[in-house]
Amino acid sequence: MQNTKLLLTSFTFVGLLALAGCSFPGVYKIDIQQGNVVTQDMIDQLRPGMT
Template identity: 60%
Template sequence: MQKLTRIITLSLALLMISGCSYFGVYKRDLPQGNLVTEAMVEQLRPGMSRQQVVDLMGSPLLEAPFDARQWDYVYRLDEAYGGVEQRRVTLTFQGERLAGIEREGNLSSDIQLPEDQGAGPRVEGTSDTPIEPIENVTPDRP
C-alpha cells in the first residue's frame, strides 16, 4: 500500500512540475495609439483650425471629456524583448483655433513598424507575388 502511495505521489509531483517548465513564448511588438513623428509636429502652427489639425495629425486618441480645449495624441510601443517607448503630444485650443503644443518623449527617433502582411497566417504553398489576371481569350472553334 505504501509503495502505491509513493508511486501516485511521485506521479502527481512530476505532472505538476512538468506544467511549470518554460520552453519559450513567442512575443511581438505591440504598437498602440497615434503614431506621432517630429515632421508632423513641426507642421503644426498656432492659429490652425481643428479640421486642419485633424487633416495633418488624424483624430486624437484622447479628447478631455470635461474640457473640449485639449486633445492628446499618444503613441506607445511595447517592444517584445525590449523596453517601452512612449510619445505624447498635447494640443490646446482656444475656441476653434490651436493655441498650444506640448511634447513628451523622443519624437525625433525613427520607429520601424513591421510591414503589413495581411490578416491571419500565411497559407502553405503560396507566394508573395501577385497573380496576373487572365486576359479575355476566346477558344478556337473549327
C-alpha cells in the same frame, strides 16, 4: 502505500514539466505593438499650449 507514493511522484513530475514548459524560450511570446504611431507630420502640427 506504494500507490500513494507513485501517485505523488507522478503529480510532482507532471507539475515540474508544466512549470518548465511555461518558461521555455519562445513559448507564448507574441510581439504586440503598443502605443500610438506618431509621424513627423503629427509632431510638426504640435503647438505650445495644446492639451
